[in-house]
Amino acid sequence: MKVLIIGAGIIGAACARTMSRRGIDVTILERGSAVGATSSAGEGNLLLSDKAPGPELALATYSLDLWRRLPAALADEIGNFTSIEFEAKGGLVVATSAEESAGLAQLAEAQRGAGVEARLLSVDETLELEPDVTPSMIAAVHYPQDAQVQPTIATEALLASARAAGARVLVDTLVTGSRRDASGRVVGLTTNRGDFDADHVVVAAGPWSGEVATRLGGTLDVGPRKGWLLVTTPMAHRIAHKVYDANYVGAVQSDGGERQFATVLESTAAGTVLIGSSRENVGFDADADVAAWGAIAARAVRLMPALRDAAIMRAYCGFRPFSRDHLPVIGADRDVAGLWYAAGHEGAGIGLAPGTAELLTALLLGAPTDIPAEPFSSLRPSLARAA
Amino acid sequence: MVTRLVPPASDPVEPGAFTPITITVNGESVSGVLGQTLAGVMLGANVLAWRTTRRQGRPRGAFCGIGVCFDCLVEVNGQRDVRACQRRAASGDVVVSQGAPPPREDR
Amino acid sequence: MTPDVLVIGAGPAGLAAARAASRVGATVALLDASDYVGGQYWRHLPASRAALDQSVLHHDWSSFLALRDEIEGDPRCDVVTSAHVVAIDGDGVHVLIGASDGRDRERRVYRAAAVVLATGAFDRALPVPGWDLPGVFTAGGAQALAKGERVAVGERVVVAGTGPFLLPVAASLGQAGSRVVGVFEASPASRLLRHWLARPWEFGATPDKVGELARYAWGQLRERVPYHVGQAVTAIHGDDHVTSVTVSTLDSSWRPLARGSRTIEVDAVCLGHGFTPRLELAIAAGSRLSAQRFVEVDADQRTSATPYFAAGEITGIGGVDLALAEGAIAGHVAARGRADDLELRHARHARHALVRFATRIDAAHAIGSNWSTWLTPATIVCRCEDVTFGDLLRVSRQSRATGLRSLKLLSRAGLGPCQGRVCGRSVEALLEVRAPGGHLTGGSTMDRRPISTPVRLGELATWTTPEVRKP
Numbered sequence: 001m002k003v004l005i006i007g008a009g010i011i012g013a014a015c016a017r018t019m020s021r022r023g024i025d026v027t028i029l030e031r032g033s034a035v036g037a038t039s040s041a042g043e044g045n046l047l048l049s050d051k052a053p054g055p056e057l058a059l060a061t062y063s064l065d066l067w068r069r070l071p072a073a074l075a076d077e078i079g080n081f082t083s084i085e086f087e088a089k090g091g092l093v094v095a096t097s098a099e100e101s102a103g104l105a106q107l108a109e110a111q112r113g114a115g116v117e118a119r120l121l122s123v124d125e126t127l128e129l130e131p132d133v134t135p136s137m138i139a140a141v142h143y144p145q146d147a148q149v150q151p152t153i154a155t156e157a158l159l160a161s162a163r164a165a166g167a168r169v170l171v172d173t174l175v176t177g178s179r180r181d182a183s184g185r186v187v188g189l190t191t192n193r194g195d196f197d198a199d200h201v202v203v204a205a206g207p208w209s210g211e212v213a214t215r216l217g218g219t220l221d222v223g224p225r226k227g228w229l230l231v232t233t234p235m236a237h238r239i240a241h242k243v244y245d246a247n248y249v250g251a252v253q254s255d256g257g258e259r260q261f262a263t264v265l266e267s268t269a270a271g272t273v274l275i276g277s278s279r280e281n282v283g284f285d286a287d288a289d290v291a292a293w294g295a296i297a298a299r300a301v302r303l304m305p306a307l308r309d310a311a312i313m314r315a316y317c318g319f320r321p322f323s324r325d326h327l328p329v330i331g332a333d334r335d336v337a338g339l340w341y342a343a344g345h346e347g348a349g350i351g352l353a354p355g356t357a358e359l360l361t362a363l364l365l366g367a368p369t370d371i372p373a374e375p376f377s378s379l380r381p382s383l384a385r386a387a
Numbered sequence: 388m389v390t391r392l393v394p395p396a397s398d399p400v401e402p403g404a405f406t407p408i409t410i411t412v413n414g415e416s417v418s419g420v421l422g423q424t425l426a427g428v429m430l431g432a433n434v435l436a437w438r439t440t441r442r443q444g445r446p447r448g449a450f451c452g453i454g455v456c457f458d459c460l461v462e463v464n465g466q467r468d469v470r471a472c473q474r475r476a477a478s479g480d481v482v483v484s485q486g487a488p489p490p491r492e493d494r
Numbered sequence: 495m496t497p498d499v500l501v502i503g504a505g506p507a508g509l510a511a512a513r514a515a516s517r518v519g520a521t522v523a524l525l526d527a528s529d530y531v532g533g534q535y536w537r538h539l540p541a542s543r544a545a546l547d548q549s550v551l552h553h554d555w556s557s558f559l560a561l562r563d564e565i566e567g568d569p570r571c572d573v574v575t576s577a578h579v580v581a582i583d584g585d586g587v588h589v590l591i592g593a594s595d596g597r598d599r600e601r602r603v604y605r606a607a608a609v610v611l612a613t614g615a616f617d618r619a620l621p622v623p624g625w626d627l628p629g630v631f632t633a634g635g636a637q638a639l640a641k642g643e644r645v646a647v648g649e650r651v652v653v654a655g656t657g658p659f660l661l662p663v664a665a666s667l668g669q670a671g672s673r674v675v676g677v678f679e680a681s682p683a684s685r686l687l688r689h690w691l692a693r694p695w696e697f698g699a700t701p702d703k704v705g706e707l708a709r710y711a712w713g714q715l716r717e718r719v720p721y722h723v724g725q726a727v728t729a730i731h732g733d734d735h736v737t738s739v740t741v742s743t744l745d746s747s748w749r750p751l752a753r754g755s756r757t758i759e760v761d762a763v764c765l766g767h768g769f770t771p772r773l774e775l776a777i778a779a780g781s782r783l784s785a786q787r788f789v790e791v792d793a794d795q796r797t798s799a800t801p802y803f804a805a806g807e808i809t810g811i812g813g814v815d816l817a818l819a820e821g822a823i824a825g826h827v828a829a830r831g832r833a834d835d836l837e838l839r840h841a842r843h844a845r846h847a848l849v850r851f852a853t854r855i856d857a858a859h860a861i862g863s864n865w866s867t868w869l870t871p872a873t874i875v876c877r878c879e880d881v882t883f884g885d886l887l888r889v890s891r892q893s894r895a896t897g898l899r900s901l902k903l904l905s906r907a908g909l910g911p912c913q914g915r916v917c918g919r920s921v922e923a924l925l926e927v928r929a930p931g932g933h934l935t936g937g938s939t940m941d942r943r944p945i946s947t948p949v950r951l952g953e954l955a956t957w958t959t960p961e962v963r964k965p
């Protein structure tokens with residue numbers, strides 16, 4: 001079986017690894033560099049904490065389990081590669097108002113019902129875990145399962161593993177259209193570097209997936225949702241967990257009408273502190289935006305006043321692949337045979353990548369899936385209504 | 388003796404009167420002249436290195452001298468990440484190395 | 495803050511731009527991060543440390559004094575020193591006023607009818623084994639310490655690299671009392687002769703000061719300083735500071751020849767391999783860059799992004815007189831001066847001749863393609879993050895990555911506090927030739943830095959609302 005994957009972000013890379021290791025002949029077509037877009041422009045949080053019970057949490061739980069096994073598997077597959085910095089450091093969601101606190105406790109309760117470890121902490125317990133959190137906090141929940149990975153390195157490692165299993169990764173290769181047989185089935189792609197044959201085509205083009213689908217004659221509503229991050233200069237490691245403000249959950253679930261801000265703080269292995277982030281649907285405009293940085297900074301200082309003096313040396317932005325119902329599309333196009341999607345993971349594509357790859361590979365091979373795949377189908381009602 | 392201030396008596400620019408200043412670097416007094424940067428004071432007193440790198444622990448001092456390379460970062464009066472070559476020194480400034488152990492007990 | 499013309503950078507180009515703009519009646523704000531004007535070229539002692547005669551350190555000190563006095567005495571021109579431009583966005587030019595790397599500095603947003611970018615350039619230093627030892631400086635850094643601090647970086651010093659700028663640096667060191675035991679120009683004699691002596695009439699016909707400066711410095715040094723061409727410092731030795739260097743004879747591609755290397759005892763080394771323009775603000779403004787990675791400008795010094803102009807070294811390395819001419823044109827046009835103005839015509843004429851000359855200097859001192867043969871796997875290439883040449887080789891080989899972002903994250907090169915200003919061009923060059931396919935893909939470079947100078951989180955936290963939106 002020959003599969004063409006469009007896009008060498010983390011989703012394309014994870015799919016390529018899983019498929020090529022099941023004996024599928026895989027070629028990734030990437031218009032720029034591998035990992036040159038969203039997957040190298042965000043954070044590497046692998047979170048359960050920000051997800052309410054439902055299909056996304058199921059996929060996240062499934063994926064997190066796969067992530068835990070990846071470092072050892074990758075070591076077998078590609079040997080001595082730069083560390084992907086997988087670390088189950090746990091997350092701490094902090095509420096600073098009574099309202100947030102009530103919402104947080106409720107969410108944690110529901111998550112516990114779905115098997116997530118979520119422990120309500122007192123102020124003292126919280127400050128013991130993270131002494132720099134604002135003492136004016138009201139409540140916090142500790143999520144020990146929350147983990148992280150360095151997303152760019154992880155994607156390169158997945159690609160290296162795919163290559164080792166026979167996959168090809170063609171960069172500088174822009175997909176321009178599809179080739180069809182008489183029945184209308186997709187049998188290949190046209191690119192700036194010639195035509196390619198395929199039994200199946202997978203669109204994993206991140207925030208460009210909607211645009212690419214249209215170009216190929218398919219239907220997919222996935223577009224960009226911009227996000228800025230700030231990076232401090234290196235300092236002594238001072239934040240042990242991922243620390244979020246409770247507003248994070250609301251922003252992640254919001255429908256993106258206006259600009260949203262939610263604080264995420266973490267110390268990285270390199271000594272910098274990553275400070276996120278904003279969410280807004282404004283197309284692919286990457287120009288500087290001081291007001292967005294200011295809003296991110298203001299929230300961060302409120303959550304962790306000790307960071308007030310930290311020097312910010314860089315700001316960067318990326319475009320989350322936004323799907324209207326906040327669920328990725330993993331499965332076949334609703335009309336066009338041979339055309340598949342693995343796209344629309346919004347702010348969770350790093351976390352959800354391994355599960356996405358397993359699901360899609362099983363669907364392509366007609367094999368049973370480990371978790372239900374219907375909620376991610378392009379035919380699901382929540383997409384029909386939104387469209 | 389490696390780096391040093393040009394001796395005023397033999398300096399062709401014919402320096403006028405200057406105001407001496409004293410700062411402390413990791414607890415030790417270092418004197419200089421008002422108008423010098425922190426890097427200027429330290430280099431003028433033959434202090435060549437005042438930071439160690441994060442990964443390999445190598446010694447660093449000034450390199451580009453114009454605020455570009457960030458090699459000369461120091462903590463000044465409790466504030467980290469100050470480019471020593473860009474900050475004018477003031478008498479009493481307390482300079483502490485970044486990435487180094489805390490200063491020794493006062494002797 | 496709404497001047498007619500905002501000028502960023504108060505070196506020769508920015509000073510000339512501010513003067514020209516004001517002379518045709520515009521209100522001007524001139525910003526510089528330093529606490530005095532003059533830029534790198536006219537770096538001097540601050541007012542708090544007066545000296546009778548700084549002209550001995552400067553080739554054209556009187557031009558500077560005249561320029562400075564006119565601008566500082568000009569009621570239409572607001573000279574704002576200690577002004578750190580943090581970013582440019584759709585709302586305007588965002589500036590912090592106060593100490594370098596300070597806290598709680600005053601915030602200003604400038605929204606000018608026209609902006610002249612005159613942010614200049616800084617010395618490039620190629621990696622050399624041992625170049626991270628204390629006692630190694632960039633050539634410009636050593637000169638800045640000599641002129642601006644009256645600090646001598648060593649007793650026995652070598653100056654190495656390429657370009658006419660090495661000579662005035664050696665002269666400055668000599669005036670600070672250092673003994674310059676050698677100046678090593680890596681370009682081979684054949685190439686220097688071909689480009690310096692080609693079309694000698696251009697030499698004579700231009701009012702060029704680059705050549706004049708070199709000749710002046712040469713005259714100063716000839717007697718006392720051995721000047722060597724086709725040679726380079728290819729290793730620097732010492733435990734915790736420099737004690738000696740290896741000097742090698744190079745072939746025309748800058749590969750050290752097997753024979754002809756020697757060791758010289760020194761206590762300081764000054765490296766200068768050309769200049770890197772400070773492009774971040776121009777990029778943030780949306781200005782297009784040329785293939786040589788300078789800001790592209792038209793005959794009026796306009797960049798591709800309205801209302802931004804550019805002048806001086808960010809448009810090409812050409813010396814002080816070219817910078818003055820470009821600044822004069824940019825300031826005049828930015829202030830909507832008359833097109834038939836006499837001074838404007840003079841400036842255009844000067845620029846024309848000087849640009850041709852600058853092109854020749856560039857060619858004479860182009861970096862040799864095989865400089866990396868003097869690196870060892872343990873040589874630091876990214877000083878901030880302690881990334882070695884061996885690290886770059888390893889990540890490139892293991893990942894087969896062709897994208898700069900991946901290679902940066904895999905190696906951490908370019909991700910330190912200088913944000914690739916020092917290592918960027920070298921790291922890109924080293925990775926480029928090793929990438930599968932022989933080039934990096936995706937078109938990203940290390941020049942894009944939306945935050946152009948670090949800002950404290952607490953300062954940024956007050957920047958949530960723009961005061962007024964531009965229409």
Ligand SMILES: Cc1cc2nc3c(=O)[nH]c(=O)nc-3n(C[C@H](O)[C@H](O)[C@H](O)COP(=O)(O)OP(=O)(O)OC[C@H]3O[C@@H](n4cnc5c(N)ncnc54)[C@H](O)[C@@H]3O)c2cc1C
Pocket residue numbers: 006007008009010011012029030031032033034035036037038039040041042043044045046173174175176204205206207208212226227228229276277317318319320321342343344345346347348349350351352
């Ligand atoms: C600020 C920010 C923070 C984030 N934080 C997290 C986090 O903490 N945890 C988490 O799990 N997720 C996070 N994300 C989200 C995550 O980064 C994305 O969900 C994920 O990277 C999407 O991966 P992708 O492979 O779908 O897309 P991409 O990485 O964008 O890859 C798509 C690729 O397709 C290529 N392409 C597009 N069109 C074509 C064409 N026509 N032909 C060929 N190639 C084409 C593109 O060049 C690109 O390389 C964050 C995102 C942002 C912006």
Ligand code: FES
Pocket residue numbers: 456875876877878879907908909910911912913914915916917918
């Ligand atoms: S030298 Fe590489 S980031 Fe500073």
